[in-house]
Amino acid sequence: MMPAYDYPLYRPPSEANSLIIQATLGCSYNECSFCDMYRSKEYAERPWDEVSAEIDMMARASPGARRAFIADGDALNLATPDLERIVRRLRSRLPSLERVACYAMPMNVLKKTPGELAALREAGLDMLYLGIESGSDTVLKRVTKGALASTIVRACKKAKGAGYTLSCMVILGLGGRVHTDEHARETARVLSEAAPDYVGVLTLYLENGIRGEFLSKYDGTFEALTDAEALDELERLVSGIDVGRDVVFRATHGSNAYTVGGTLPADKAGILARISEMRRTPDSVRPRGLRGF
DSSP states (O other), X not given: OOOOOOSSOOOOGGGTTSEEEESEESXXXXXXXXXXXXXXXXXXEOOHHHHHHHHHHHHHHOTTOOEEEEESTTGGGSOHHHHHHXXXXXXXXXXTOOEEEEEOOHHHHHHSOHHHHHHHHHHTOOEEEEEEEOSOHHHHHHTTOSOOHHHHHHHHHHHHHTTOXXXXXXXXXXXXXXXXXXXXXXXXXXXXXXXXXXXXXXEOOOOHHHHHHHHHHTTTOOOOOOHHHHHHHHHHHHHHOOOSSOEEEEEOOTTOSSOEEEEETTTHHHHHHHHHHHHHOGGGXXXXXXXXX
């Protein structure tokens, strides 16, 4: 028996085999114009009795589970004692867990004190998924991200400094044709400064429910990139990333026209060579009907 989830339910691709605990419903911010994930939900924090009962249910059904993901999109918005209690319950009832993770908005990382982040880490919260989306303040403002590049870098460094494994997402095409150079250049700069453990590259995919809102924020100036232009943007992004520690880089998400990956900085030349190869073989593109968030 599994929990009666409140749908829609999302998790990162790397959490495909994880137990999912819905500690919150929706997103407390919910204003990013490119994101349709939680528009149908009103943000709410679920009662402890419900969450703990579902953890116990999962422990009985999957006692050997290795990973758990705390949903929805805003678990780190919970008061620290509440989230800590959930993490400790997971760890006590599922002793085989190797990783507990959740999404984390930059503002929620920054709202936590160093002591609170340390307490959650000590309780057993290991990994945070943080959406960078773009390093361009122009683009971030246009898409109403609720954070600027400097804010995002501070949040990433704060999470890393507290001992968390950090996975960050960026979105190709988010600035359209007008801002593609700035978007690639500044996103590479932010990734270089933040140096997360993992980087996941997605491509802008507008659901019908938010397309009009997204385009309105650009005042009619947005032109979507073609697949070839998105590949060029990916090349500029990779070329601009300069990190002194290993960063796993993946552009393999289902929204992407082309897929490539490796570990930076060691595989940088290989990734760029693969991008050049894909440019010469456009038939390797993923069909549009198979793409999506």
